[in-house]
Amino acid sequence: MDARKSLTVAKYLFKNYVLNPFVKRFKTAVLAFLIVCVAAGILAAVAFSLSPSQPEAEANQTGEEPGLGWSIREALLQAGIDKGDAISALGAMFALSLLLMLTVGTAAIRVMEEAEYELLLAQPMELSTYFLGREIAELAQMSLMSLPYFGFLPIAYELSGGNMTKALLFPVTMFTAVAFLSALSTLVNVVRILAEERERLLRLGAAAYYSVGAAHSLLTWQISPLLSLPFKPLAEALVHCVTITEGVREVLIGWGLSVSILLAIEAVTIRLADLVPPEFVRPISELAREARSKGGRKEISLYSPDPGASLFRFAFSLEVLSPVHLRNLAIALAASGVAGLAMLRVGPRFGLELGAASVAVSLVTPLVVAEMAIFLVGSIMARDLAAMWVLRVYALDLVPLASGLLLKYTVYLSEAFLVLGVFESLIVREPLALLQPLVVLPITVFVVLLLLVSTSYLASKRRIVRRMPTGLYMFEDIALLVVALIVVPAYMLATFLFKEVLLPRLTPQTTALVVAASLGLSWLLHEASKKALAGAIRVFDLAS
Amino acid sequence: MRPIEVSGLIKRYGRTEALRGLTFSVREGEIYGLLGPNGAGKTTTLKILVGLLTPDAGVARICGHDVVRDRVRALEAVGYVPENPVCFQNLTVREFLEFVGALRRLGEDDVHEAIDRYLSLFGLSEKRDELLGNLSRGMIQKVLVSAAFMVRPRVLVMDEPMAGMDPEAQHAFKEEVRRMTSQGVTALISSHLLDMVERFCTRVGIINEGVLVAEGTVEEVKSRAESGEEATLEEVFLRIVGE
Numbered sequence: 098m099d100a101r102k103s104l105t106v107a108k109y110l111f112k113n114y115v116l117n118p119f120v121k122r123f124k125t126a127v128l129a130f131l132i133v134c135v136a137a138g139i140l141a142a143v144a145f146s147l148s149p150s151q152p153e154a155e156a157n158q159t160g161e162e163p164g165l166g167w168s169i170r171e172a173l174l175q176a177g178i179d180k181g182d183a184i185s186a187l188g189a190m191f192a193l194s195l196l197l198m199l200t201v202g203t204a205a206i207r208v209m210e211e212a213e214y215e216l217l218l219a220q221p222m223e224l225s226t227y228f229l230g231r232e233i234a235e236l237a238q239m240s241l242m243s244l245p246y247f248g249f250l251p252i253a254y255e256l257s258g259g260n261m262t263k264a265l266l267f268p269v270t271m272f273t274a275v276a277f278l279s280a281l282s283t284l285v286n287v288v289r290i291l292a293e294e295r296e297r298l299l300r301l302g303a304a305a306y307y308s309v310g311a312a313h314s315l316l317t318w319q320i321s322p323l324l325s326l327p328f329k330p331l332a333e334a335l336v337h338c339v340t341i342t343e344g345v346r347e348v349l350i351g352w353g354l355s356v357s358i359l360l361a362i363e364a365v366t367i368r369l370a371d372l373v374p375p376e377f378v379r380p381i382s383e384l385a386r387e388a389r390s391k392g393g394r395k396e397i398s399l400y401s402p403d404p405g406a407s408l409f410r411f412a413f414s415l416e417v418l419s420p421v422h423l424r425n426l427a428i429a430l431a432a433s434g435v436a437g438l439a440m441l442r443v444g445p446r447f448g449l450e451l452g453a454a455s456v457a458v459s460l461v462t463p464l465v466v467a468e469m470a471i472f473l474v475g476s477i478m479a480r481d482l483a484a485m486w487v488l489r490v491y492a493l494d495l496v497p498l499a500s501g502l503l504l505k506y507t508v509y510l511s512e513a514f515l516v517l518g519v520f521e522s523l524i525v526r527e528p529l530a531l532l533q534p535l536v537v538l539p540i541t542v543f544v545v546l547l548l549l550v551s552t553s554y555l556a557s558k559r560r561i562v563r564r565m566p567t568g569l570y571m572f573e574d575i576a577l578l579v580v581a582l583i584v585v586p587a588y589m590l591a592t593f594l595f596k597e598v599l600l601p602r603l604t605p606q607t608t609a610l611v612v613a614a615s616l617g618l619s620w621l622l623h624e625a626s627k628k629a630l631a632g633a634i635r636v637f638d639l640a641s
Numbered sequence: 642m643r644p645i646e647v648s649g650l651i652k653r654y655g656r657t658e659a660l661r662g663l664t665f666s667v668r669e670g671e672i673y674g675l676l677g678p679n680g681a682g683k684t685t686t687l688k689i690l691v692g693l694l695t696p697d698a699g700v701a702r703i704c705g706h707d708v709v710r711d712r713v714r715a716l717e718a719v720g721y722v723p724e725n726p727v728c729f730q731n732l733t734v735r736e737f738l739e740f741v742g743a744l745r746r747l748g749e750d751d752v753h754e755a756i757d758r759y760l761s762l763f764g765l766s767e768k769r770d771e772l773l774g775n776l777s778r779g780m781i782q783k784v785l786v787s788a789a790f791m792v793r794p795r796v797l798v799m800d801e802p803m804a805g806m807d808p809e810a811q812h813a814f815k816e817e818v819r820r821m822t823s824q825g826v827t828a829l830i831s832s833h834l835l836d837m838v839e840r841f842c843t844r845v846g847i848i849n850e851g852v853l854v855a856e857g858t859v860e861e862v863k864s865r866a867e868s869g870e871e872a873t874l875e876e877v878f879l880r881i882v883g884e
């Protein structure tokens with residue numbers, strides 16, 4: 098290994114992925130955003146700490162004007178979640194992501210640009226040299242991306258009962274967590290690559306271990322330490338940042354442990370790197386292409402004498418009506434149903450409040466769907482906008498394309514609602530909850546329009562769409578954050594209205610009325626949106 | 642010891658056997674043209690030579706160093722031009738060339754001198770501070786060739802290096818390769834442009850379905866294919882590959 102060359106690699110990778118496309122180009126806008134995040138966080142926290150009516154723990158106990166932190170805490174406690182639960186849940190979440198790393202996808206070292214393989218690895222250096230450089234660049238990138246976590250300072254300050262040091266440790270711990278997961282993922286991929294034919298065994302072993310963990314959790318109705326223990330220090334550090342009783346010392350212990358483990362992971366990765374054959378360093382665009390072709394080609398003919406119909410089929414039918422998609426939907430619905438039934442049967446026996454679970458689901462549903470919407474952006478760029486130039490050259494009318502795209506993503510988001518709705522309607526024994534996707538349909542259409550327009554806009558701003566199917570530049574991440582700021586509250590509000598206002602008042606007549614109104618409105622919106630979207634694509638001069 | 646030695650190379654991609662025991666070598670100062678139809682295994686061979694692919698069997702040596710076992714030493718001698726014009730989209734031309742120079746431990750002055758020289762050779766001097774992602778395909782190709790020339794290689798490995806280049810640049814490219822080989826550099830070039838190869842390469846190897854089917858000077862290959870002196874390399878090529 099050659100540390101000096103590693104530094105060179107890190108320097109230019111950072112330049113290529115962060116400095117030039119992001120910091121340099123959108124200098125003022127984005128730097129300002131970051132600075133505002135940090136400054137606002139610190140200022141707000143300072144303001145809180147100086148304000149005389151600061152919500153102290155004792156003040157709340159006497160019942161005077163509970164602060165935000167306190168109400169969140171109350172809400173969590175009422176849902177039956179305490180500190181210990183939070184730690185093991187977080188630990189289990191990390192464990193789950195490890196399971197995914199171990200079992201999902203192709204074993205490969207993913208790089209954003211093909212040049213990182215084709216040009217960089219043909220230079221005289223060992224793979225360990227390259228890995229070290231790459232990890233340094235990634236850490237630098239993640240630390241920059243972690244600056245917005247300072248925006249959470251006031252909340253962390255509130256929650257920790259006014260401990261400024263702990264509040265300041267929160268962004269640092271978040272960064273550590275992100276770095277930890279990223280490093281772990283690299284290591285897991287290296288191990289999977291080196292396992293070669295035994296990779297299957299590795300996956301089976303992981304699956305077996307996690308099954309035992311899951312079974313143990315079900316038996317005791319508690320998250321098994323088998324699952325949560327390996328990630329306990331990290332989870333503890335994160336949770337202790339926002340608790341009252343633990344001091345700075347506890348946070349530092351958890352954090353220090355996590356950092357040591359992180360460093361150990363990096364060291365092992367770099368040790369093993371020289372054994373990795375270079376061809377396993379692969380651009381994500383190639384991996385995405387491969388995954389798609391593995392998905393099995395569908396038997397839908399694209400040909401039609403009407404070019405508009407062909408275009409619509411290309412955008413909509415080809416994917417939505419494909420056997421793979423229908424199968425996945427069926428699996429998801431079945432899994433959700435089984436989970437709901439299991440919850441219904443075992444939940445009460447262990448004193449689990451189904452009402453609280455339902456509240457949790459209502460809170461989570463819009464978040465999940467909004468999250469998914471954001472996630473879809475990568476796929477929109479890769480699949481739907483990648484071949485744009487062909488369409489621009491041959492198809493004069495983009496409206497059928499716009500219509501197909503709108504419909505496709507509306508269907509996807511509605512399906513997500515449906516899947517979560519099945520679970521919920523089972524545990525609250527309210528079949529009408531299944532209507533939610535229909536009732537929020539107009540919002541979904543609007544959200545999809547917003548997503549597609551902003552994605553087209555983003556795509557028109559980058560020079561070569563094809564090169565980065567899933568990897569987004571940071572600028573784009575931030576733009577999406579803004580979209581999320583619109584999407585999440587919209588869905589939250591809609592869910593709330595549906596659950597609290599509409600559902601209790603539904604009679605058969607009003608149900609029909611509401612559904613009809615919603616469908617009609619959605620149709621109108623769709624008609625208006627497809628023209629708007631086609632226009633937007635034209636205006637942005639999107640030609641991939 | 643020859644600058645490029647390849648023996649018994651086997652490479653499989655899943656079930657496709659791209660190379661099936663390929664053996665050949667290139668002498669110092671030669672311009673060796675590797676010819677073959679699409680899918681013959683040219684790119685695979687070249688990628689093995691520059692350590693991007695690991696062969697399933699066989700050895701590839703650059704200046705006596707096994708590219709798998711002695712990766713760094715072998716690659717220190719190599720300048721490589723990939724088949725596709727890949728590039729770091731968000732580095733400028735100069736940054737990219739400086740990057741390559743830094744990885745080769747060239748002195749700063751040497752790097753800047755080389756950058757000036759090759760950019761003006763290919764008429765890219767104005768583009769030096771342009772992002773690579775903003776360049777045309779042919780321009781990227783010129784930058785990649787400059788990077789390969791710049792590192793003071795003893796061996797040039799180039800996969801269809803003239804693809805996308807305008808005639809002027811092709812001429813400059815050939816002149817520079819000739820100059821370098823006259824000073825003892827060895828060049829291995831894969832190409833489709835048969836008439837170009839005919840006048841440019843000192844020796845050619847024809848590869849088909851992963852094995853070498855003919856080798857020698859252009860004249861030797863022609864006579865082996867019994868097609869007479871006046872046949873073009875194209876006719877010879879079609880004949881050999883068609884066998």
Ligand SMILES: Nc1ncnc2c1ncn2[C@@H]1O[C@H](COP(=O)(O)OP(=O)(O)OP(=O)(O)O)[C@@H](O)[C@H]1O
Binds near residue numbers: 680682683685
């Ligand atoms: N990544 C890969 N995965 C699977 N098969 C591959 C891969 N790369 C090449 N092949 C197969 O290996 C064989 C040789 O390919 P190679 O790219 O070496 O040919 P080539 O001589 O360079 O062709 P061309 O003249 O078209 O550039 C082909 O049959 C090709 O399909």
Ligand SMILES: [Mg+2]
Binds near residue numbers: 683684685800
């Ligand atoms: Mg090729």
